[in-house]
Structure formats: structure tokens, C-alpha cells
Amino acid sequence: MSRRLRLWILTVGGLGFALLFTAACLRLPDFGGNSHPYGDRAVGAALAHHTANVVSAVNFDQRAFDTLGEETILFAAVLGTVVLLRQTPDERQVRPTPAQISVPIRRYALTMLPVTLLVGLYVVVHGQLSPGGGFQGGVVAATALHLLYIGADYRALERIRPVGLYEVGDAVGEGVYLVLGIAGLLGGSAFLANTLIPYGTFNTLASGGFVPLLNAAVGMEVACAVVVLLAGFLDQAVEIEKEAGT
Amino acid sequence: MNVWLVTASVLLVAGFVPVVWGVATGPLGRGVAAQNLGTSVVCLAILLLSQGYDRPSYVDVALVVAVLGPVGTLVYARLLADELQDDPPHTRLFTVSVVCVTVPVVVALCLAGGPGRAAAKLVLVGVLLVVGNVIASRALTGGFSRSEVTR
Amino acid sequence: MTDVLVLISLLLVAGSATAVVAVRDPARQALVLAVLGLTLTVLFTVLQAPDVALSQLAVGSALTPLLILLSVRKVRRPGRCEGGDR
Numbered sequence: 001m002s003r004r005l006r007l008w009i010l011t012v013g014g015l016g017f018a019l020l021f022t023a024a025c026l027r028l029p030d031f032g033g034n035s036h037p038y039g040d041r042a043v044g045a046a047l048a049h050h051t052a053n054v055v056s057a058v059n060f061d062q063r064a065f066d067t068l069g070e071e072t073i074l075f076a077a078v079l080g081t082v083v084l085l086r087q088t089p090d091e092r093q094v095r096p097t098p099a100q101i102s103v104p105i106r107r108y109a110l111t112m113l114p115v116t117l118l119v120g121l122y123v124v125v126h127g128q129l130s131p132g133g134g135f136q137g138g139v140v141a142a143t144a145l146h147l148l149y150i151g152a153d154y155r156a157l158e159r160i161r162p163v164g165l166y167e168v169g170d171a172v173g174e175g176v177y178l179v180l181g182i183a184g185l186l187g188g189s190a191f192l193a194n195t196l197i198p199y200g201t202f203n204t205l206a207s208g209g210f211v212p213l214l215n216a217a218v219g220m221e222v223a224c225a226v227v228v229l230l231a232g233f234l235d236q237a238v239e240i241e242k243e244a245g246t
Numbered sequence: 247m248n249v250w251l252v253t254a255s256v257l258l259v260a261g262f263v264p265v266v267w268g269v270a271t272g273p274l275g276r277g278v279a280a281q282n283l284g285t286s287v288v289c290l291a292i293l294l295l296s297q298g299y300d301r302p303s304y305v306d307v308a309l310v311v312a313v314l315g316p317v318g319t320l321v322y323a324r325l326l327a328d329e330l331q332d333d334p335p336h337t338r339l340f341t342v343s344v345v346c347v348t349v350p351v352v353v354a355l356c357l358a359g360g361p362g363r364a365a366a367k368l369v370l371v372g373v374l375l376v377v378g379n380v381i382a383s384r385a386l387t388g389g390f391s392r393s394e395v396t397r
Numbered sequence: 398m399t400d401v402l403v404l405i406s407l408l409l410v411a412g413s414a415t416a417v418v419a420v421r422d423p424a425r426q427a428l429v430l431a432v433l434g435l436t437l438t439v440l441f442t443v444l445q446a447p448d449v450a451l452s453q454l455a456v457g458s459a460l461t462p463l464l465i466l467l468s469v470r471k472v473r474r475p476g477r478c479e480g481g482d483r
Contacts, residue, residue: 031400053448055448056448099324099327099390100390101324101389101390102384102385102388102389102390104381104384104389105320105381105384105385105389105390108316108377108378108381109320112313112316112317112378115313115374116313116314116317119309119310119313123306123310123451126306130303130306131303131304131306131307131447131448131450131451132306132448132451133448135452135455136310136448136451136452136454136455139452139455139456139460140310140313140314140455142460143314143317143455143459143460146459146463147317147320150317150320150321150324151320151324226460229464230460230463230464233463233464233467233468234467236467236471237467237468237470237471237474238467241474247399247401251399251402254402255401255402255405258402258405258406258409258439259405262409262435262436262439263409263412265432266409266412266413266416266432266436269416269428269429269432270416270419270420270429274424274425274428277425277428277429278428280432281428281431281432284432284435285435285458288435288438288439291439292438292439292442295402295442295443299445301447303447304442304447306447306451307438307442307447307450307451307454310451310454310455311435311438311454311458314454314455314458314459315435315458317458317459318431318458318459318462321459321462321463321466322427322428322462322466325463325466325467325470326424326466329424
């Protein structure tokens with residue numbers, strides 16, 4: 001097939017798609033409106049369980065099973081990365097040499113590490129009250145730890161990051177989510193049902209039943225997963241290299 | 247459409263369009279400086295949006311921007327130090343303009359919201375934003391120097 | 398009138414996304430991807446979805462550039478040489 005013919009087919013196909021797409025877009029309903037049947041039911045269910053952040057209620061209460069699937073996707077992805085980026089027999093580990101970093105930046109990194117960690121934990125813990133939750137806060141907390149690599153030294157990061165421990169934390173976070181789900185089953189209702197513990201007072205930290213607990217489990221899992229993921233990448237980029245002569 | 251939303255729109259158009267242009271074209275140093283500026287513009291815009299939509303919970307998003315944005319710029323400064331050293335970017339104008347815009351915006355938002363925990367949170371976000379911008383600019387213009395054997 | 402804000406955010410997202418595709422060097426692409434992440438954060442906030450904005454921000458501001466730049470460094474580095482190539 002010649003290049004000209006291919007370009008002709010692309011043009012015809014593209015034009016046809018553009019026409020059909022424009023026609024479809026002109027028939028879309030208006031942006032925003034007054035009738036929100038799904039929204040009304042979701043908000044009603046969230047308020048019945050005293051959860052202020054309706055998105056968290058949908059994620060961890062009404063559709064908790066989907067969130068379990070997403071968490072497992074992240075877990076499996078990190079597992080695959082660990083396998084792919086492991087050190088193979090024809091590679092060796094070299095000591096990473098330190099970089100010269102000026103003092104204000106080092107001080108900023110060392111001051112911002114606890115601040116960022118605190119912000120991450122704040123986002124996780126307030127998942128049922130304000131925007132945020134386990135995933136967002138977990139990623140922020142994991143990024144906080146890597147300030148030690150960015151602003152100081154890779155060997156400093158290695159000292160506070162025994163990877164085995166974080167791998168265990170990753171698995172434990174996933175496991176706690178499953179255990180909470182099974183607790184719902186054993187409590188007499190359904191898997192991941194939010195009926196076991198009292199719903200608490202609206203708009204306080206202890207509200208929403210299972211939602212803060214599932215938030216904490218996901219936060220721990222995501223933070224540990226991101227740390228393990230970055231550990232694989234950092235080791236390969238900074239420490240591991242191929243044996244000379246292969 | 248109140249004055250806060252109008253200010254946020256003006257800030258986005260005047261501040262972020264140059265950022266997109268600067269990061270796509272030109273030398274690498276200008277791109278990284280543009281990303282640094284973009285972080286500050288987005289943080290301020292979200293603070294204004296939070297007041298404009300009357301949703302104090304959006305300040306959390308601005309807090310995370312103020313905390314993670316400079317970390318992103320430091321990542322570039324650390325891992326692209328060689329290329330940046332050959333052609334250091336000029337960041338002083340950006341930093342000064344960020345400080346000049348942040349202070350009145352934060353003061354105006356605090357006055358509109360009244361004293362209390364919300365105002366303290368706004369001041370914290372403003373301080374983190376300015377300090378992060380200054381340190382990140384410092385990092386871009388030679389904070390990570392090349393020594394003979396570095397990683 | 399808040400349509401104006403939605404329009405501005407959408408145009409910024411379109412501009413950054415086009416820039417991501419147009420830039421070819423991987424290190425620069427990481428930079429433009431970070432800027433795209435910022436514009437998406439603004440778009441999601443304007444569309445009243447702060448949880449999604451936080452997710453985008455958390456992943457796109459420091460994590461994605463770090464992963465991309467580390468991969469670029471690994472692929473480009475020929476092996477440790479005396480001169481101190483980082």
C-alpha cells in the first residue's frame with residue numbers, strides 16, 4: 001500500500017469521524033442541569049451513614065468492592081515492577097557517590113520532609129470529611145520520604161527505607177482491607193458492608209463507620225507501594241549497572 | 247461570577263499561558279523555571295477559586311500544590327543538573343513576581359474570611375508557596391553543583 | 398459566567414496536551430507532562446471535583462517526572478566512567 005493511499009484513507013476516515021462526532025456532540029444534553037437521580041441517591045446514602053465527603057462514601061462505602069479492585073491493580077503493578085527491575089546475576093551494585101547540594105536546599109528538604117509527611121497523613125485521616133482520602137494522602141506521604149533523595153543523598157534515603165519492611169506494609173494494607181470486608185460478611189450482612197461499627201457524629205473525625213478504617217488501610221498500602229516502586233527505579237538508575245564485558 | 251473568580255481567570259490567563267509557552271519552546275532552563283512559576287500560579291488560582299466558590303475545603307488542594315510543587319522542581323534540578331549548569335535559567339523575575347502577587351492575594355483572602363483557623367491555614371499555604379518557590383529557584387540556578395564524581 | 402473559567406481551563410489543557418505530543422526529547426516531555434498535570438488539576442477544581450484534582454496532583458507533580466527521568470538516566474548512562482557522568 002503506497003503512502004499516498006494510506007494518507008487518503010486517513011483523510012477519509014478522519015473526515016467521517018469528525019462529521020459523526022460533531023453531529024453526536026450537538027445532540028448531547030446541556031452541561032449541568034436540575035435532574036440528578038444518581039446524585040440524589042448517592043448523597044442520601046452518604047448522609048445516612050454520617051459521611052461528610054460523599055466521594056469517599058461512594059469509594060469506600062457504596063462501591064467499596066471497586067476500590068478493592070483498584071487497590072489490587074496497584075499492588076499487582078508494583079509486584080510486576082519489582083520482578084522486572086530486580087538485580088539480575090549479570091548486574092552488580094556500585095556505591096552511589098554523593099552529590100554536592102548547597103546548604104539552603106538541604107535544609108529545605110530536611111524541614112519539608114516532616115511537613116509533607118504530615119500533610120499526607122492529614123489528607124488520609126480527613127478522607128471522610130474533606131477532599132482527599134487514602135490514595136491521595138498515601139502518594140503525598142511516599143513523595144515526602146523521597147525528599148531525602150532529592151535534597152540530600154541516596155544513601156540517607158536507603159537508611160530510612162528498608163525495602164523489605166515496606167513490602168510487608170504494602171501487603172498488610174491490602175490484607176487489612178480484605179479482613180475488614182470479611183468482617184462485614186461475618187457480621188451477618190454482606191462483604192464490605194458498612195454496618196458493623198457506629199456511624200458517629202457527622203463532620204467529625206470519628207464518623208462514617210468503616211470509611212476511615214478503609215481509608216487508613218488504602219493509605220498505608222499506597223504509600224508503601226509507591227516507596228517500593230520508586231526503590232526499584234532508583235536502584236536501577238543510581239546503583240545497579242551491568243557487569244563490564246557483558 | 248464574583249470578583250474572586252474573575253481574579254482567578256485573569257491570573258490563569260496572564261500567568262499560565264506564558265508557562266505553557268515557555269515549557270514547550272526554548273531552552274531547557276527556561277522550561278524548568280516556567281514549571282516552577284506554574285506551580286505558584288496554580289496554587290494561588292486554587293486559593294482564589296476556593297473563596298469564589300465558597301468551598302473552604304478546596305484550600306487542601308492548594309496546600310498539597312504548595313508542598314508538592316517545589317518537590318517536582320527540585321526533582322528536575324537534581325536529575326537535570328548537568329544540562330541546567332551549562333545554561334542556568336533566569337528566575338529572579340519570576341520569584342519576585344510570585345512574591346508580589348502572593349502577599350496581596352493571601353492578605354485579601356484572610357480579610358475576606360475573617361480570623362481563625364481558616365486564616366491561619368491560608369497564611370501557612372502562602373508561606374509554604376513562597377519559600378518553596380525561592381528554594382526551587384535557588385536550586386535551578388546552581389544549587390546542585392557538578393563535582394568530579396557525582397550522581 | 399463560570400463557563401468562562403471552564404473554557405479557560407479546557408483551553409489550557411488542550412494547549413499543554415498538544416505541547417506534550419509536540420515535544421520529542423524525553424526529559425522535556427517529563428517537564429511538559431508536569432505542566433499538563435497542573436492544568437488538569439485546575440480543570441478538575443473548576444469542575445468541582447477536588448478529590449480527582451488531588452489524585453492528579455499527587456501523582457503528576459513529583460512521582461511521574463521522577464519515574465521518567467530515572468528511566469531516561471538509566472537508558473542513557475553507558476556505565477560508570479571516571480569523569481563523573483551523572
